[in-house]
Amino acid sequence: MxxxxxxxxxxxxxxxxxxxDGANRLNRIEIVLGKLQQIDEEIFxxxxxxxxxxxxxxxxxxxxxxRLTREDxxxxxxxxGLTWSFDTNTVSSDELxxxxxxxETVHSFIxxxxxxxxxxxxxxxxxxxxxxxxxAEV
Amino acid sequence: xxxxxxxxxxxSRLSSLKLVIPIVSPKGGVGKSTISSMLSLALSSRGIATxxxxxxxxxxxxxxxxxxxxxxVKLEETKGIRPLKIAENLxxxxxxxxxxxTLLPLRGSSIVNAIRExxxxxxxxxxxxxxxxxxxxxxxxxxxxxLLHTVNPYSTKPLLVxxxxxxxxxxxxxxxxxxxxxxxIDPLGIICNMCSNTTPIQEVTRTYNIEMLGYIPFIQNFEDxxxxxxxxxxxxxRYLRIAVEKINNTIKLRDLNEDSNRR
Numbered sequence: 001m002x003x004x005x006x007x008x009x010x011x012x013x014x015x016x017x018x019x020x021d022g023a024n025r026l027n028r029i030e031i032v033l034g035k036l037q038q039i040d041e042e043i044f045x046x047x048x049x050x051x052x053x054x055x056x057x058x059x060x061x062x063x064x065x066x067r068l069t070r071e072d073x074x075x076x077x078x079x080x081g082l083t084w085s086f087d088t089n090t091v092s093s094d095e096l097x098x099x100x101x102x103x104e105t106v107h108s109f110i111x112x113x114x115x116x117x118x119x120x121x122x123x124x125x126x127x128x129x130x131x132x133x134x135x136a137e138v
Numbered sequence: 139x140x141x142x143x144x145x146x147x148x149x150s151r152l153s154s155l156k157l158v159i160p161i162v163s164p165k166g167g168v169g170k171s172t173i174s175s176m177l178s179l180a181l182s183s184r185g186i187a188t189x190x191x192x193x194x195x196x197x198x199x200x201x202x203x204x205x206x207x208x209x210x211v212k213l214e215e216t217k218g219i220r221p222l223k224i225a226e227n228l229x230x231x232x233x234x235x236x237x238x239x240t241l242l243p244l245r246g247s248s249i250v251n252a253i254r255e256x257x258x259x260x261x262x263x264x265x266x267x268x269x270x271x272x273x274x275x276x277x278x279x280x281x282x283x284x285l286l287h288t289v290n291p292y293s294t295k296p297l298l299v300x301x302x303x304x305x306x307x308x309x310x311x312x313x314x315x316x317x318x319x320x321x322x323i324d325p326l327g328i329i330c331n332m333c334s335n336t337t338p339i340q341e342v343t344r345t346y347n348i349e350m351l352g353y354i355p356f357i358q359n360f361e362d363x364x365x366x367x368x369x370x371x372x373x374x375x376r377y378l379r380i381a382v383e384k385i386n387n388t389i390k391l392r393d394l395n396e397d398s399n400r401r
Contacts, residue, residue: 013141103251104248108238119243
């Protein structure tokens, strides 16, 4: 259900952008799936396509092309500067589920493998981001 | 151009609320969490569908005041995440559910991300939302006001909390000075907590023309009633009667305005 809610919000953003630009075609959209949030890609894509169809049929707004890219998570320690990637084996399945809902909770569950600090940044691969590259065909 | 899709989700999640009441104070230790809990209990016992959100992202404590055992809670997934129903007419959400009751050390931009994620997934079913905020005027409060502004600024009415001590009163005057320039922030009123002398706060309410919604004395056995919802409700009925009436009337007034706008 979370994937449906995410897809719904993204399609609302697309609709908003199209209306704002006075366009009914968005030529290129890029969706980045940060792997920290562990979005179920199959469910998300199914929901996204379904909702794009609804958008086209009900609002006459069409997305011509969209591209999905995946990004591995990367952390950087603010204390010692170490950069490291996420190893799902370092957290429990319950903690993984919490990270799925709110990726920032990873700060509660892991710390820097070098100095032990919890003061680190998620530098890549956090969650979903969307980039509308080209719009505006009226 | 990159945009945040979560703002759209938050907009649809919050747009059905009639009233959002952030409980605010620039000074810590004045009893915001206690008053948030007591007020929510009082409103729900009055039959008003109430939500309670703990916006202290890094160190939430409302669940402790309300006697909720986080470890035993499994939140229901229905079109997002349903808040925990803790009484008839009362639902509750906190970051503690997602951190398994541990500290969450975060810097500013991550706090904003965590708030947006939490509000984007929470599927409220209430009419009035009480939001307990951490002290100060930093990321949590500013982000909440920003998001609420995009939904409906007129449904947001902060409730200010102070104690009678000098530092707390100076802090609340600073806040009132700051928000008087913001035309769309209209406080619900002010509550003085741990109050044995009403003169200083009455002076503040006169000077700033803000409504006094309650005086709560220092509760000697507060530690003993932590987690005791029945006892908290008793205190609420005794000391928060005016605040509950004010909120009830505000909702009725909004209903009337909406009705007349529809006609």
